[in-house]
Amino acid sequence: xxxxxxxxxxxxxxxxxxxxxxxxxxxxxxxxxxxxxxxxxxxxxxxxxxxxxxxxxxxxxxxxxxxxxxxxxxxxxxxxxxxxxxxxxxxxxxxxxxxxxxxxxxxxxxxxxxxxxxxxxxxxxxxxxxxxxxxxxxxxxxxxxxxxxxxxxxxxxxxxxxxxxxxxxxxxxxxxxxxxxxxxxxxxxxxxxxxxxxxxxxxxxxxxxxxxxxxxxxxxxxxxxxxxxxxxxxxxxxxxxxxxxxxxxxxxxxxxxxxxxxxxxxxxxxxxxxxxxxxxxxxxxxxxxx
Ligand SMILES: Nc1nc2c(ncn2[C@@H]2O[C@H](COP(=O)(O)OP(=O)(O)OP(=O)(O)O)[C@@H](O)[C@H]2O)c(=O)[nH]1
Ligand SMILES: [Mg+2]
Numbered sequence: 001x002x003x004x005x006x007x008x009x010x011x012x013x014x015x016x017x018x019x020x021x022x023x024x025x026x027x028x029x030x031x032x033x034x035x036x037x038x039x040x041x042x043x044x045x046x047x048x049x050x051x052x053x054x055x056x057x058x059x060x061x062x063x064x065x066x067x068x069x070x071x072x073x074x075x076x077x078x079x080x081x082x083x084x085x086x087x088x089x090x091x092x093x094x095x096x097x098x099x100x101x102x103x104x105x106x107x108x109x110x111x112x113x114x115x116x117x118x119x120x121x122x123x124x125x126x127x128x129x130x131x132x133x134x135x136x137x138x139x140x141x142x143x144x145x146x147x148x149x150x151x152x153x154x155x156x157x158x159x160x161x162x163x164x165x166x167x168x169x170x171x172x173x174x175x176x177x178x179x180x181x182x183x184x185x186x187x188x189x190x191x192x193x194x195x196x197x198x199x200x201x202x203x204x205x206x207x208x209x210x211x212x213x214x215x216x217x218x219x220x221x222x223x224x225x226x227x228x229x230x231x232x233x234x235x236x237x238x239x240x241x242x243x244x245x246x247x248x249x250x251x252x253x254x255x256x257x258x259x260x261x262x263x264x265x266x267x268x269x270x271x272x273x274x275x276x277x278x279x280x281x282x283x284x285x286x287x288x289x290x
Contacts, residue, residue, distance in 0.1 A: 002076045003181065006069060006085030006097050007104055009035035009055035012123040015169060016053050016084055016157065020177035021045060024168030026052045035061065040068040056202050057095035066102075066199035073107060073195040079184045081118040083108075083257045085145060090129055091145045094209040101147045102202040110193040116150035120185035123171075124159045130195065153183045216242045 003020075003057040005013040006259065009042070014028035014037055019152075025043040027036055038061055041052040051072045073079065085096040104114045107196045125133075133156060157176075163169040189195070 001047075001186070002051065002079040004051045004053065004072050004079055005083070005084055006053050006099065007055060008057040008070075008086075008093075008099060010155070011055065011084040011086050011096075012171070013037065013084045015163065015171055016032070016082075016123060016177065017043075017050055018168060019151050019170045019172045020173045020174060021050065022170070024170075025050075027167070029167035035065070039063065040072045052253065054227070056197070056199065057206070062199045062203065066197040067081065069103065070106065070195050070197045071181050071191075073103070073197075074110075074193065077189050077191060077193075079189070080181055080184050081114075081187050082121055082180070083118065083145070084100050084123050086124050086270060087129055087141075088124060090132065092141065094206050094213060097145065098202050098206040098209060098241045100145060101205065102197050103153045104147060104149050104176055106195050106197040107187060110195045111190040112193065112195070113188040114149055116152060117185045118149070118152045118181060120145045120154040121180060122154065123157045123158060125156050126159050129245055130156065130158050137222075153180070153185075156184075162240065206271065208240070212242060212245055 003261050004030045005017050007013045009031070012028075014026040015027050018028060021043065026041055031037060035055045035058045036212045037052050039053050039054065043052075053069045053072050054061060056062055056065050056069070058065060081103075083096070083100050085100075086093065090112070102121075106117070107114050107153075120142070122145075138154065138156075142151065145154065157172050160171040163171045
């Protein structure tokens with residue numbers, strides 16, 4: 001099985017892959033100004049191929065990152081796709097949503113089956129964010145991240161403050177990461193499919209979504225005190241139009257009452273057979289497959 005981690009610079013892809021493998025096979029740590037992982041890296045273990053990729057939201061290396069992610073996703077008929085994201089004050093980030101969209105639409109254009117067949121790992125969640133992860137909040141985040149592609153598996157990794165200062169730190173137990181992969185159905189691709197992630201479209205879409213999110217926030221924060229009835233009406237209308245545009249941009253569909261169409265995928269070869277002595281934290285699983 002091919003296991004591919006995708007996400008923006010600094011989100012923690014390399015760190016979480018290392019946590020899964022129980023050892024620092026991938027370079028991880030703080031990198032100023034650009035991503036640390038600039039080309040795809042692979043590690044083979046127990047018949048599985050683990051691939052780390054660079055982030056798309058890096059001005060200087062976006063084109064290279066897109067072609068490296070494309071190459072990581074090509075040449076297989078089945079892969080386990082993990083998107084590593086982070087929250088900003090409890091909300092999804094435009095660059096994360098557009099990365100997921102760019103990758104999923106590239107897979108679909110190549111004839112792949114992606115619906116429900118990927119995983120979202122929300123990394124570095126602060127204690128406050130972890131506390132506020134009610135079932136409703138998890139469902140909302142799952143919907144925002146899923147880009148209209150069904151009900152993927154979502155889980156949350158708490159922030160480990162000391163990890164920032166340590167290159168090659170492991171932030172979560174191997175058992176937790178293995179359970180995440182067990183609950184992630186594999187993305188399927190036709191034989192010989194070539195996947196092409198488009199860097200230019202990513203940039204345009206991210207800027208558009210950032211603008212809309214900003215507009216929606218400022219409309220909400222302006223407040224209506226002191227405004228005339230006509231002004232209030234105009235603002236309300238603008239807010240509704242913007243909200244519809246943001247919802248459309250996120251590709252949200254009403255999923256609340258849908259059940260996942262896939263079952264639990266087969267276990268990865270030999271994963272779970274060994275325990276990890278190095279983990280810094282217990283399994284923080286907060287959600288399970290619907
Ligand atoms: N505080 C804290 N830091 C974390 C956590 N997970 C990852 N980090 C830190 O975040 C920084 C970036 O992590 P990486 O795993 O290198 O991130 P990446 O997604 O591989 O980044 P690029 O290779 O630059 O694209 C490192 O200093 C990690 O130690 C966490 O849970 N808590
Ligand atoms: Mg990295």
